[in-house]
Amino acid sequence: MNKLLLILLGLGTVTLHAQNVQDQQGVKEIYNEALSRGKSYEMLRDLCINIGPRLSGSPGAAAAVEWSRHVMETYGFDSVWLQPVMVPHWVRGQQEIGRIVNSKKIGTVNLSVCALGGSIGTGPSGITSSVIEVKSFDELKQLGAKAVQGKIVFFNRPMDPTQINTFGAYGGAVNQRGSGAVEAAKLGAVAVIVRSMGLNQEDYPHTGSMHYEPKVPMIPALAVSTKHADLLSKLLKDEKELTVYLENHSEILDDAPSYNVVGQITGSEYKDEIIDIGGHLDSWDLAQGAHDDGAGCVQSIEVLRLFKALGIKPKRTIRAVMFMNEENGLRGGLKYAELAKAKNENHIAAIESDRGGFTPRGFTMSGTAAVKAKIKSWKPLLEPYGLSDFEQEGGGADIGPLAASGTAMIGYLPDSQRYFDIHHTPADTIDSVNKRELELGSAAMAALVFLIDRYGLK
Numbered sequence: 144m145n146k147l148l149l150i151l152l153g154l155g156t157v158t159l160h161a162q163n164v165q166d167q168q169g170v171k172e173i174y175n176e177a178l179s180r181g182k183s184y185e186m187l188r189d190l191c192i193n194i195g196p197r198l199s200g201s202p203g204a205a206a207a208v209e210w211s212r213h214v215m216e217t218y219g220f221d222s223v224w225l226q227p228v229m230v231p232h233w234v235r236g237q238q239e240i241g242r243i244v245n246s247k248k249i250g251t252v253n254l255s256v257c258a259l260g261g262s263i264g265t266g267p268s269g270i271t272s273s274v275i276e277v278k279s280f281d282e283l284k285q286l287g288a289k290a291v292q293g294k295i296v297f298f299n300r301p302m303d304p305t306q307i308n309t310f311g312a313y314g315g316a317v318n319q320r321g322s323g324a325v326e327a328a329k330l331g332a333v334a335v336i337v338r339s340m341g342l343n344q345e346d347y348p349h350t351g352s353m354h355y356e357p358k359v360p361m362i363p364a365l366a367v368s369t370k371h372a373d374l375l376s377k378l379l380k381d382e383k384e385l386t387v388y389l390e391n392h393s394e395i396l397d398d399a400p401s402y403n404v405v406g407q408i409t410g411s412e413y414k415d416e417i418i419d420i421g422g423h424l425d426s427w428d429l430a431q432g433a434h435d436d437g438a439g440c441v442q443s444i445e446v447l448r449l450f451k452a453l454g455i456k457p458k459r460t461i462r463a464v465m466f467m468n469e470e471n472g473l474r475g476g477l478k479y480a481e482l483a484k485a486k487n488e489n490h491i492a493a494i495e496s497d498r499g500g501f502t503p504r505g506f507t508m509s510g511t512a513a514v515k516a517k518i519k520s521w522k523p524l525l526e527p528y529g530l531s532d533f534e535q536e537g538g539g540a541d542i543g544p545l546a547a548s549g550t551a552m553i554g555y556l557p558d559s560q561r562y563f564d565i566h567h568t569p570a571d572t573i574d575s576v577n578k579r580e581l582e583l584g585s586a587a588m589a590a591l592v593f594l595i596d597r598y599g600l601k
Contacts, residue, residue: 166524166597169455170590174528176449177586184578186214186441187500191431191573198260198428199468200232200399207424208402211440211465215406218448220463226403228478230468233261235428236392239365241336244271245386246378254375255346255368258391259320259337259353260427260471262364269390270295270334270363276379280319280326292331295387298323299338299376301369302563308535309559310498313340313566317351324364325356334363334389338372341563345369349567350427352471363391403475404465408447410596412458418595419462419493419550420446420588423469423541430571434562438500438581440465442555445585446592457596459491466541469497473540480544490550492595494588495539499566500581501557505532506591510551514600518553521594530587532556551600555588 177183194210197203208225215223241254258264275290276297277283283296298319302312316338323335339349348366355361367375379385404424410416422439426432443463450457466475483490494506505525508515519533538552546552557580565571 166594169593170524172453173449173589173593174586176452177445177582177589178579180452181445181582181585182448183441183445183581183585184576186444187433187437187576187581188573190437190441191433195431196428197424197426197432198233199230199401199425199471200396201428204401204425204467208404208467211404211424215404215444215463218444218451220406220447220451221409223404223406226405226478226482228401228403228467228474229398230401230474231472232396232399233471234394234396236264236394240269240388240390241365241367242388243375243378243385244388247382248378254371254387255348256336256365256389257348257350257429258393259364259366260350261353261395262324262391262393263361263395264391264393265334265363265389269388271386271388272333274336274375274379274385274387276376283326283330288330291327294332295334295336295389296323296327296332297336297375299372301338302340302342304342309342309563312342313563316340320351320366321353324353324362325359328360328362332362334365336365336367336387336389339366339369340566341369343369343564344373345564347568347570350429351567363389365389365391401467403467403479406444406447406463408450408457408461410458410460411456414460415489416459416599417462417488417490418459418592419464419490419542419545420592421464421466421493421541422496423467423475424465425468425470427470427567429567429569431573433571433573433576434499435566435571436469436497438576438584439496442496442500442581442585442588446589449585449589455593459596461592461596469541476541477544483545484548490545490548491600492551492553493538493542493545494553494555494591495542496555496584496588497539497541498555498557498559499562500576500584501559501561502580503529503555503557503584503587505530505556507535507537507554507556508533508552509536509538509546514551517600524594525587525590528587528590529583553591555584557584
């Protein structure tokens with residue numbers, strides 16, 4: 144090997160070492176700022192306490208739009224704007240009632256229930272009928288219309304507690320919530336009760352989205368707490384003619400105007416290459432939407448704030464997107480992708496935080512093998528901060544529509560074990576969020592954005 148080649152190889156090694164040191168220092172500074180002077184929790188507390196529930200089409204959602212715009216303008220991002228989008232407008236109405244009315248063992252007992260999002264109401268007289276329990280759609284179909292006609296169908300398939308990935312357990316049970324009313328109505332049922340999507344024995348029900356289909360009668364759909372689902376199931380084993388009374392006053396109104404909220408720091412070299420970070424601004428109406436998904440929103444804003452606070456001038460354009468209507472329609476994510484396509488924008492990566500503000504574990508990824516390999520190559524830089532899981536597929540619901548344009552999909556992955564204790568429940572409040580865990584998540588997202596911005600994904 145000649146002398147000149149040895150010199151060049153040596154210079155290359157020095158350059159790579161210098162880059163690695165710069166990367167380590169950059170990531171460390173991001174974590175130091177987020178953990179010492181971070182604003183994530185401060186923002187989330189303000190959103191939860193002063194705005195509160197933010198169901199699409201509601202006054203709370205409108206207030207959250209203005210809150211987001213004001214916060215990002217106050218932090219001095221290069222530009223902040225609103226993207227108009229029409230969203231579903233569903234209202235819960237007064238408190239729901241569920242009651243077992245004829246048990247020989249316990250007499251009359253109240254059930255902890257809530258309407259599923261999108262359900263019609265029972266009317267002021269409610270619905271009283273006998274109950275039939277099933278675990279699956281196949282079991283329902285095997286019973287047939289003769290057995291189901293005129294009854295309340297009780298879907299009681301629990302989330303699988305043996306799955307370590309609780310999102311996998313959720314995915315294995317949630318179709319009964321989304322489609323249960325349709326499948327039961329096809330066979331003549333008058334209403335459905337669905338076991339809440341939670342792993343623990345809880346007194347409170349979990350709401351969540353459900354849907355109807357054209358030409359299938361619309362029937363009321365309510366969730367029941369896991370504790371009362373188990374009680375109802377136990378009674379039904381011995382009392383086949385058990386009767387339940389249900390009453391809810393939900394209404395489906397005309398679509399309402401709303402907005403996505405976008406804040407941006409424009410790139411200095413490759414401004415046409417866009418890196419998105421986002422969460423959904425809307426939440427269910429039962430609580431403050433702290434973990435779902437206030438946490439993702441403030442973490443996304445915090446990424447840009449950290450860049451500003453540290454004087455990092457990104458090469459590429461970085462956007463924080465507050466998507467509207469993830470919970471019951473995905474209209475915001477669809478509108479954002481539609482506008483991006485119309486403007487021929489080049490989104491090289493999109494990162495979504497919508498799994499709560501718990502301790503960071505890593506990132507999920509959907510993209511080419513080359514993109515995944517590049518992100519995984521940064522694992523040594525991120526692993527000291529607890530980010531070790533880079534193997535799972537996935538991105539996020541709101542960023543999903545961007546995938547068709549070739550955008551790399553990335554999901555922030557925090558610990559999932561406590562998420563479904565509070566998901567879509569009255570327990571999703573600021574008090575359930577740990578300040579340090581939330582800040583660690585903001586830093587994790589900012590560190591990944593820092594590396595993507597520095598090196599791109601090609």
